Amino acid sequence: MLELTDLTVTFPGATAVDHVSLQVAQGSVLAVLGPSGCGKSTLLRAVAGLERPSAGSIRWRGTDLSGVPTHERGFALMFQDGQLFAQASVGDNIGYPLRLRGVGRGARASRVAELLELVGLPGYADRRPATLSGGEQQRVALARSLAADPELLLLDEPLSSLDRALRDRLAGDLREILVSTGTTAILVTHDHDEAFSVADRMAVMLQGRIAQEGDSTQVWRAPVSREVAAFIGYDTILEGPAAQTLRDLLDLSADRASGLAASSDRASGLVALRRSALRVDPGGSLTGTVRRATTVSDAVHLTVEVERLGRCEALSSELGPQAGDTVALTVDPRGVAALPTPDLRTGSTDAEESAETASDLR
Numbered sequence: 001m002l003e004l005t006d007l008t009v010t011f012p013g014a015t016a017v018d019h020v021s022l023q024v025a026q027g028s029v030l031a032v033l034g035p036s037g038c039g040k041s042t043l044l045r046a047v048a049g050l051e052r053p054s055a056g057s058i059r060w061r062g063t064d065l066s067g068v069p070t071h072e073r074g075f076a077l078m079f080q081d082g083q084l085f086a087q088a089s090v091g092d093n094i095g096y097p098l099r100l101r102g103v104g105r106g107a108r109a110s111r112v113a114e115l116l117e118l119v120g121l122p123g124y125a126d127r128r129p130a131t132l133s134g135g136e137q138q139r140v141a142l143a144r145s146l147a148a149d150p151e152l153l154l155l156d157e158p159l160s161s162l163d164r165a166l167r168d169r170l171a172g173d174l175r176e177i178l179v180s181t182g183t184t185a186i187l188v189t190h191d192h193d194e195a196f197s198v199a200d201r202m203a204v205m206l207q208g209r210i211a212q213e214g215d216s217t218q219v220w221r222a223p224v225s226r227e228v229a230a231f232i233g234y235d236t237i238l239e240g241p242a243a244q245t246l247r248d249l250l251d252l253s254a255d256r257a258s259g260l261a262a263s264s265d266r267a268s269g270l271v272a273l274r275r276s277a278l279r280v281d282p283g284g285s286l287t288g289t290v291r292r293a294t295t296v297s298d299a300v301h302l303t304v305e306v307e308r309l310g311r312c313e314a315l316s317s318e319l320g321p322q323a324g325d326t327v328a329l330t331v332d333p334r335g336v337a338a339l340p341t342p343d344l345r346t347g348s349t350d351a352e353e354s355a356e357t358a359s360d361l362r
């Protein structure tokens with residue numbers, strides 16, 4: 001197990017990682033999810049031994065790693081840009097960590113072939129990196145990271161240089177590869193979909209601190225604060241009468257699988273909605289006026305002024321709705337989460353303000 005306790009990394013004028021405590025169990029994948037500048041790369045670099053913590057500890061299988069240099073930690077790092085050696089063949093790139101370990105040519109070649117198979121590029125050993133697509137290059141970089149059977153794989157935005165469709169596909173492949181090889185990994189990303197596709201657990205990092213950590217589905221369904229909700233894709237936060245209207249519509253006494261029901265006993269009165277929570281449906285009980293409509297591949301993203309709720313993001317699976325149209329909407333409880341009262345949050349900093357809001361709404 002990897003165990004970070006109160007890990008803190010400071011730079012002149014900035015605390016990039018602020019008392020972070022996290023655990024990653026053997027064979028599991030943790031995503032550290034956060035916006036640009038929140039400190040996630042610094043966290044990863046500290047685990048790799050590339051940044052010196054100013055406080056706290058990093059333990060791997062019970063051993064404190066302070067003083068253990070990067071190359072003795074047995075970890076592998078993979079970056080956004082896989083940084084392949086341009087002059088070397090794909091096979092030599094992947095075999096490089098094995099060569100450093102003194103593995104002979106024959107054993108290297110068979111391990112390289114095995115890894116190319118694993119990442120879906122059989123027969124690519126003699127190609128040059130420049131002749132590969134971006135996605136193929138990242139697969140080669142992943143194969144190279146896995147070549148030395150790392151104890152822990154540290155992935156820093158490994159897919160973010162790729163286009164959306166390729167990223168989605170590779171995220172699924174990455175998950176399968178990590179699971180099939182039993183690799184323990186930390187994935188750093190700003191993309192909540194990627195975190196969800198690849199990892200078992202998620203730690204949402206905001207301004208150097210872990211704002212929420214837990215099973216990915218749990219974090220996804222029941223964000224602990226407004227900030228976390230907003231970051232993981234809840235586009236709309238309802239307060240006061242609008243939140244109450246939605247709660248009434250969903251009939252909170254019903255035993256639903258949504259985060260709303262799961263946390264209704266500790267609800268602050270704030271309700272967070274994903275875009276998918278409000279869908280255009282002629283039989284829907286809500287009515288609104290479309291303010292903005294953006295067509296994406298197989299749906300329309302809408303901003304709708306909804307009666308009794310106010311401005312919300314919504315989804316139409318049929319093409320057609322345009323600005324100015326009146327639409328009926330139905331609520332899908334799977335896209336709705338109640339935000340808990342501030343004193344139940346982890347890492348709450350504005351408890352007083354939010355508590356006031358909550359009591360106003362009761």
Ligand SMILES: Nc1ncnc2c1ncn2[C@@H]1O[C@H](COP(=O)(O)OP(=O)(O)OP(=O)(O)O)[C@@H](O)[C@H]1O
Pocket residue numbers: 011012014015016034035036037038039040041042043190
């Ligand atoms: N070597 C450094 N010297 C001074 N400040 C640094 C250094 N490295 C990072 N920082 C600062 O620490 C903070 C966290 O940076 P970090 O790169 O860890 O964030 P990040 O979440 O990975 O962001 P991004 O997704 O943009 O890479 C930022 O404010 C950054 O400016």
